[in-house]
Amino acid sequence: MEQWNIHLVDKIYKPLQGTLPLRVLQIHPGASPAPLKCELIPTKIADGIPNDYDATSYTWGSPANPKTINCNGFDLKIQQNAFDMLTDLRHPDRPRTVWIDAICINQCDVVERGQQVSMMHKVYACARRVVVWLGKPDDESRVAMQFAAGLDAKEYTGEMVDFLDYGDSKYREKTYLLRNELTQETDNDRKLAIALVKFINRPWFNRVWVQQEASACLDTDVICGPDVVHWDQIFALAWVLCPPYTTIWPDYFPHTFRASQSNLYAATAIQADKIARFTSTTASTRNRVRTLTLLLFEAHRYGATDPRDKVYALQNITIRDWSTWAPAVSYSVPWEILYTDVALRILKNGWLKLLSRSGRAMHRKDCAGVLPSWVCDFRQRDTSVAEPASELVVHDEWLAGGGPDGYQSGAVPNLTIAARSGTLPKHHRRKIDPQHMSPDLQRFKGPARQLLQTYLSFQCLMMDEIVYTGWTMSDTWGDRKYDDDTIGEMYLGFIKADLDQLASQPSQTYMTGEKLLDAYKLTLIAATDHNDQLITSAYTDGAWDTWTQWLAKRDSDVNDITTSSTPPLNKAVQTSGVYRDFRFAVTKHGYLCLVPGMAQVRDAVAIIKGYKTPVLLRPWIPAPGLHAAASVGKAVLKPGPTAEYFELVGDAYVHGVMNNEVICVGDEFGCKADPTPAQLERTRRAAREGHDGKAWETLGFGDYTRVLATIGMRWVNLV
Structure with missing residues (x-):
């Protein structure tokens, strides 16, 4: 409920205070232009039995220019989108019972809001059906809905199952409607493509809450004006628009592929959750089950009015829960602390995949160093501008930091590669500008605020300093x-x-x-x-x-x-x-690299044990007037408050180390981090004399003698 209704809280919600956990809204029959009349009534959720209400999924939209409905005898203001949806759902001759979050939850009560969010997955799972309302229709939506209705959803769902079972090789074989050269199609083909792309960019697809709302119930209908289709048809439309490789769409499209990518992936992610929940087709647990970690991995693609919803809206989707570590729902915790808490829990359990969504190159610039560099900024990125940087193209075959046992998809924890945490001592604390904090964080005085001063220590297998950066x-x-x-x-x-x-x-x-x-x-x-x-x-x-x-x-x-x-x-x-978004770089010992555009000389490329791509690190000076080692070659050998610190910048590509070469070399010759001259000479002698002088020939991937000084296990502390 918006602030304009705060004077109605006692009149509408207080009489129903004892009706939690659920209220539903009964829409009285009628037709335009008759006013909307509704009644909030209490009900109970019966697990496993469809309840007599339709759960709605829609876009809140702007609070400007609210509309008025009659609810329990009082005039209640609601957003324009909610009003339009209720008007479209109203039956002319009989009541209709729905659940709508804007009205059925007392939005002015933070405690109730948290309680309701915690059980919202049950609200949708136990509904008779879920109704997805995509907004008011237009000419393109009519074309897109009718096109979607004619697609073979069963065939495309089968393609997705193959992808979930067998990975990227199957994804590259998927159906792609726009596979041909786009500029050579007929005018009618162009008009159809424009209509479909415009339709898939409707705001509903981008909301984080729809991931839960549209996946929880098998019976899900999608409504746009007079057209109604089953959810599977909308998934099929998104699926055939998803390219099997990274691409750029032509200029005549109303939206770029980069701007559309999140909406397309959101629709396919919903279908993946439905497949996991409602089908009996066998598939590997690792690929089929989407844990909270994997859901959060894609959270930056979705929009949310409240940044905390990026976590709270996703943590109840997974049906097989490795995510018992998830934090309790609380809207009194600032989003910066929540994100730090979540990232800390994930990385200390060895889910290092999250690092690819972390780092200064991936953080939105408006947080300006409030978050530690190892924390993922789950907020949505602005695809209309150049920052934050695009993601590095990543392949399943890349295993820079170790084999499959060392790189986890997020299905199960791996404590052998888990990060260790510590709190920065007072004289090393990060200085955070209050102007870059959210209002909630500025007011927050709880001990949890110290989470922002946490550093994480990771096992590092290789590190070398950048001495040249190319141009961007x-x-x-x-x-x-x-x-x-x-x-x-x-x-x-x-x-x-x-x-x-x-x-x-x-x-x-x-x-x-x-x-x-x-x-x-x-x-x-x-x-x-x-x-x-x-x-x-x-x-x-x-x-x-x-x-x-x-x-x-x-x-x-x-x-x-x-x-x-x-x-x-x-x-x-x-x-x-x-x-x-990236630039070419050369390191002190001759590695050739592709690094984030914000890279500079004296940064370092490194390989973290268990993480599939190298990373770019930046030496960090704890506080003005305190000395920090200028060379990354002085990295410490164990974690601790006296260690040298780094900021994580982002993922990097380092030619010749993407397939486990560093671990092979380190194990073969007993490489030591930051070796003394005597240790380095012994390592080089082992490389020359091993296997009767044919060590590099035996390993079979070149001669890495020049970089032996960069290889060896050490700990790096990220702030």
């Missing part, structure tokens, strides 16, 4: 305005600067045995082609000259990857995000 568009944009005719020229300038740096390297052969130039080309695209497939230098050999010549043309548009004339390598470059 953000470095030069303020100096010169580039257009489609000159961005290609800028790219060529970036490449020339990188090649000049590589020419100064002591060897033109990379540690993998590849030519240094070949390793550089693969690093720019994270060894990934334009269809998200891992590749070797054979992919770039024939494509590099074609691409660079194309860049030199005045009419090349490097941002366009949808036309048949665009070189595939340019599509791979756009997918990797280099020059946009």
Whole structure:
């Protein structure tokens, strides 16, 4: 309930105070323009038996310009969207009973709100059916709803089951409606594509609460104007619009793929939860069960009026709960403390996958250092601007920090790779600007506030300092305005600067045995082609000259990857995000890297045990006037308050270490972190003499002698 109704709390809700845990709303019969009359009545939830109400799922919308209904004899103001939905759901000749959160919960009572949120999954699971209201209709919605109604939902659900069972290889074989070159379709095809893309971008798909609301009940209908279809048909529409690889949609679409991606994935995630809950098809537990950890992993895709709902709306979805660690629902806890608490619980249980959603490059800029760097900012990201950075393209085959036993999907905890926690001593506390805190945090005085001063220690297998960073568009944009005719020229300038740096390297052969130039080309695209497939230098050999010549043309548009004339390598470059969200880098010992755009010289690339991709770390000075080691080579060997600290920046690609090479080398030669000269010489001797002088030939992936000093187990403390 909004503040405009606060004077009605005693009149409407107080007489029903003893009716918890559930109230439903009975809509009296009628038709427009007759006013809406409703009555709040108490009821009970009967588990396993459909109750006599329809649970509604809709978008709250703006509180501006509220509408008035008559509820229990009093005039009650509600949001425009809620009013329009109740008007559409009203029967002309008989009452209709619904559950609607805006009215059935006393929104002015924080305690009741928390209680109701804790049981909301039962409200939807025990309903007779769930009614999804997508908003008022338009011409595109009529086209999209009718198109969705004609899809073979059973076939596409089967494709999703195959993907859940067998992984990415099946996903790349999925049906994709827009697979053909989009600019070569007929006008009718374009009109249909525009209608479907506009429809899937309706706000409902993006709300975090719909993940729970639409997945809890088998009987779920979707309404938009006069059209009603079963939920499975809407899933089918989202499924055929989801590309099996990273892509860019053409300019004539009303929304970009990046802006639409969250809505598409939200719809498919709902179907995954329905499959887990209501089908008996066998599948591996690891892939089929979505734990709270995995749900939170995608939470940034969803919108929420209250940031705390990102946690509270998801923690009751999973049907097999490894998530008994979930915090109690409380809207008195500031969202910054809640997010820190949740991340701490996850990482201390060894669910390191969460790190890919953490780091300064992934944090929204309005939190400005309030959250520790290892905490995931679950709030929705603004896809209309360049920040925060895009995610690194990640593959299941990558295992930089260890094998499958060391990298967990979130289904079960792995305490062997769990983080250790400590509280920063007073003279090392992070200075947090109150202006960047939420109002709730500014007022909050509880002991839980100390969570924001927690550091986590992780087992680190490799670390090396960055000595060169290439360019990104953000470095030069303020100096010169580039257009489609000159961005290609800028790219060529970036490449020339990188090649000049590589020419100064002591060897033109990379540690993998590849030519240094070949390793550089693969690093720019994270060894990934334009269809998200891992590749070797054979992919770039024939494509590099074609691409660079194309860049030199005045009419090349490097941002366009949808036309048949665009070189595939340019599509791979756009997918990797280099020059946009990531930049090329070289480390002290010669690693070639793709790192977040905010990287700078003296940052470090590192590999954390059990985490599948390398990370970028930034040495952190605890407080003004206190000395912090300038070189990352002085990282401490064990966690503790006297340790050197780092901030997590984000994921990185380091060529030649993505497939467990670091662990193999470290184990084979007994590498020590920060070795003394004598220790390093013994390690190098072992590398030269092992297996009768054929150690590197036996390992079979190159000669890593140059980087032996960077390998070895140490602890790093992240603040």
